[in-house]
Amino acid sequence: MTATWVRVLASYLHLLAVAVYVGGSVAMEFVLGPAQRFVPPAQAQVLGQRAADRFLVLVWGALALFPVSGMLLFFSLSDQHLVTRGELFSTGYGRTLVAMMALWAVLVVNGALITFVFRPRLARRATARGGGAAVAEQVESMQRAAQWVSRLTRVDLVLALVIVLFGASMAYGGGIL
Numbered sequence: 001m002t003a004t005w006v007r008v009l010a011s012y013l014h015l016l017a018v019a020v021y022v023g024g025s026v027a028m029e030f031v032l033g034p035a036q037r038f039v040p041p042a043q044a045q046v047l048g049q050r051a052a053d054r055f056l057v058l059v060w061g062a063l064a065l066f067p068v069s070g071m072l073l074f075f076s077l078s079d080q081h082l083v084t085r086g087e088l089f090s091t092g093y094g095r096t097l098v099a100m101m102a103l104w105a106v107l108v109v110n111g112a113l114i115t116f117v118f119r120p121r122l123a124r125r126a127t128a129r130g131g132g133a134a135v136a137e138q139v140e141s142m143q144r145a146a147q148w149v150s151r152l153t154r155v156d157l158v159l160a161l162v163i164v165l166f167g168a169s170m171a172y173g174g175g176i177l
């Protein structure tokens with residue numbers, strides 16, 4: 001029997017990660033994003049970049065905390081025969097847990113794309129080297145990168161909301177799948 005404090009700690013850390021990830025994404029999408037439209041584009045870009053840099057640190061912290069606290073939760077709360085007797089796919093709880101982990105993996109892949117592929121392209125400064133055509137191409141590449149960051153961020157928010165539904169269904173209804 002796992003000590004109560006371990007379950008409380010695991011649950012606390014898991015919910016803290018959810019609050020940071022989902023709350024932060026909602027604030028970026030529905031508070032900072034719309035507010036940026038009221039400042040000049042150059043300032044909006046700097047503000048957006050600085051905010052995203054800081055938020056990405058929180059995102060990676062939360063993404064790292066999910067599997068640690070989630071596994072701790074699983075082994076302290078749930079029926080462990082789901083794993084030991086290979087029943088992971090034969091119960092609604094097991095299938096929902098697998099789906100939760102799979103969607104978490106998608107969040108990690110999307111986070112890596114944003115952090116290591118698209119944000120570095122956005123942070124690049126347009127230089128006049130290569131003439132007007134090269135500058136236009138750089139600007140276009142930055143705009144494409146910005147569009148991808150925005151798309152992926154929205155997809156992540158929707159996925160996170162679906163995962164929260166999965167979590168609630170596991171905690172209070174035996175799983176939804």
Ligand code: HEM
Pocket residue numbers: 011014018021066067069070071073074075077078097100101103104160161163164165166167168170171172
């Ligand atoms: C590898 C990643 C993850 C693992 C292993 C995991 C595992 C778990 C487990 C075992 C539970 C307990 C269910 C129960 O009470 O029986 C749980 C609950 C929950 N999870 Fe996850 N999870 C992961 C990722 C996520 C992510 C990415 C989110 C949200 C963005 C999330 C949101 C929730 C929520 C909201 C609950 C319900 C908590 C409650 O009401 O007590 N989980 N998770």
